[in-house]
Amino acid sequence: MRTICLTIGFDGTEYHGYQIQRGKRTVQGTLQQAVRLVLPGTVSVTGCGRTDAGVHAQVYYVRVVTQSEMPLRKIPLALTANLPDDITVYRASEMPADFHPRYSMQSKEYTYRIWNRRTRNPFLLRYAYHVPRAVNREAMRLAARGFLGTHDFRCCQSAGSDQEDTVRTIYECELTERGDLLELRIRGSGFLYNMVRIIAGTVLEAGLGRMDPAAVATILAGGERAQMGPTLPAHGLAMTAVTYKEGFVP
Amino acid sequence: MRTICLTIGFDGTEYHGYQIQRGKRTVQGTLQQAVRLVLPGTVSVTGCGRTDAGVHAQVYYVRVVTQSEMPLRKIPLALTANLPDDITVYRASEMPADFHPRYSMQSKEYTYRIWNRRTRNPFLLRYAYHVPRAVNREAMRLAARGFLGTHDFRCCQSAGSDQEDTVRTIYECELTERGDLLELRIRGSGFLYNMVRIIAGTVLEAGLGRMDPAAVATILAGGERAQMGPTLPAHGLAMTAVTYKEGFVP
Incomplete structure (x- = not known):
């Protein structure tokens, strides 16, 4: 199992914030779909905190725990290609297993x-x-x-x-x-x-x-x-x- | 007759450039409509140069020759209120009659x-x-x-x-x-x-x-x-x- 940290950015205009909510378009919901597609064997996708509807993030960090063996270098482009224009993945980093995007902050x-x-x-x-x-x-x-x-x-x-x-x-x-x-x-x-x-x-x-x-x-x-x-x-x-x-x- | 210079800005994404063209959406065409409405008695609206379709202007200068007596201070807001979101009038200045937005440059x-x-x-x-x-x-x-x-x-x-x-x-x-x-x-x-x-x-x-x-x-x-x-x-x-x-x- 690998622990990966994604550095992402998003224009929040069209989203009800980061955190997933039933029946609403959220950054987490949209990102999870792309991660499921690109990195099969992913067990969790955890963001670095809630954001309100309409708030933007020039940078935002997301932990992905996954069995996928895709090389780090390929992950940003592969994910970004499967995301709408207003979300982008800038970088993927290999992290220690006890990294947490909120608690390690x-x-x-x-x-x-x-x-x-x-x-x-x-x-x-x-x-x-x-x-x-x-x-x-x-x-x-x-x-x-x-x-x-x-x-x-x-x-x-x-x-x-x-x-x-x-x-x-x-x-x-x-x-x-x-x-x-x-x-x-x-x-x-x-x-x-x-x-x-x-x-x-x-x-x-x-x-x-x-x-x-x-x-x-x-x-x-x-x-x-x-x-x-x-x-x-x-x-x-x-x-x-x-x-x-x-x-x-x- | 007054010679006024407007300092404007526009997001060019939705325009076929500044210069007016028949049957196309242009900044000049859009601006002239607002000027005609807000400053009746306008005889000419002249820009400081052509811009290509899709090109933006953080600043752009336009000369308006008009008989309107609207106070300078009121012009930017009055025009901006009659323009789409992607064009704005920042400032209106009184200019000498021989000012030309291109030749005085x-x-x-x-x-x-x-x-x-x-x-x-x-x-x-x-x-x-x-x-x-x-x-x-x-x-x-x-x-x-x-x-x-x-x-x-x-x-x-x-x-x-x-x-x-x-x-x-x-x-x-x-x-x-x-x-x-x-x-x-x-x-x-x-x-x-x-x-x-x-x-x-x-x-x-x-x-x-x-x-x-x-x-x-x-x-x-x-x-x-x-x-x-x-x-x-x-x-x-x-x-x-x-x-x-x-x-x-x-």
Whole structure:
């Protein structure tokens, strides 16, 4: 039996997230079909975490446990040829048997993109949230810094989550600009349900002058969801990096 | 009468180029309809040059001569609201009456994008040409430098062009890399029919080891189209900048 890690990427526009769901088009469901076809003798296909409907992944990692003896080099092309255009397999790596795409993880990075100009950008319709009003970027930077560190993030999750342990560590939370495109890059130990989109919504509220950017720490400590900003739309969000523990780097 | 310059952008995938053509969907045709609606009393809509079918423009400039008195500030949003998603008007500027989007131009910049990894990138399907084979980037850089300067570029145009003066100046021709994405940025005084796509094709031939990158200057002097590389596909190409002469900067 071999343990293989696939580095994939997907445009999430047409999917109900990664995780398989009955009767819905998901990345996992679509990928499993291709894996079954190309790598017969596969016993499991496990992703590195759930993603919401419509969220993209520039990189995403998937463990495949299989009896197939196809050479590593051939796997990316063979799988990609059997996948729709909006999913691709970049790389296949041989891994130790105890590799787990979620538990062997060190940190995960998401990027939330905002197109901040009065009129839309035709190239970013699917990949950035359009905010036509000018924002205060300095206030956004300040608000972003308020999320750094280890906190109880229970006020940064959407209702309906049954997560009991809500303590997470945010290592980086930084706003960068490329002209009118704002990118909020957030790297953390893990994220609660909708947490990145709520953090982005809070940072944006500060940019729009509707919230004191210095208040983030206090609000976090207070733990009230209603004090945070709105959950921003899914299409602006993409998983952009994952780091793994030593010995488990794909 | 007012002379207005519109800064626009368009995803060219669904268009037969900028220039209006009977019975075909063009950017100019689509834009003129919106202008007629939003700015009544418009006498002309003139673009800054032809673009091939399928070519994109991150920026493109259009002169509108009109009797409409709509305030400048309102024009971008009013026009964009009346355009399909793949065209946007970023800005409207008041210009001197002798401004011409083509003749007042100083230089034009195009960028040709190549995705150079074995499997496709789902986010760049429409915006980069996929070259799965590894290329020699140093050879590409060297070949690119061969196009710099003032030359007779008659070997860099497609058959069917009736252009008599084929001398042009290339100010910059540079390959940059962002991981597996290669970008060939070409800035010149002007370009012949398919010239950028032929230059990109020649640079790529050098990268694939099918042409001596040092031979570009000799081949240019020889003037034979067949000695140059192929015309690369349109979807990898985008107009990325235009500079205008003093007094005519929109």
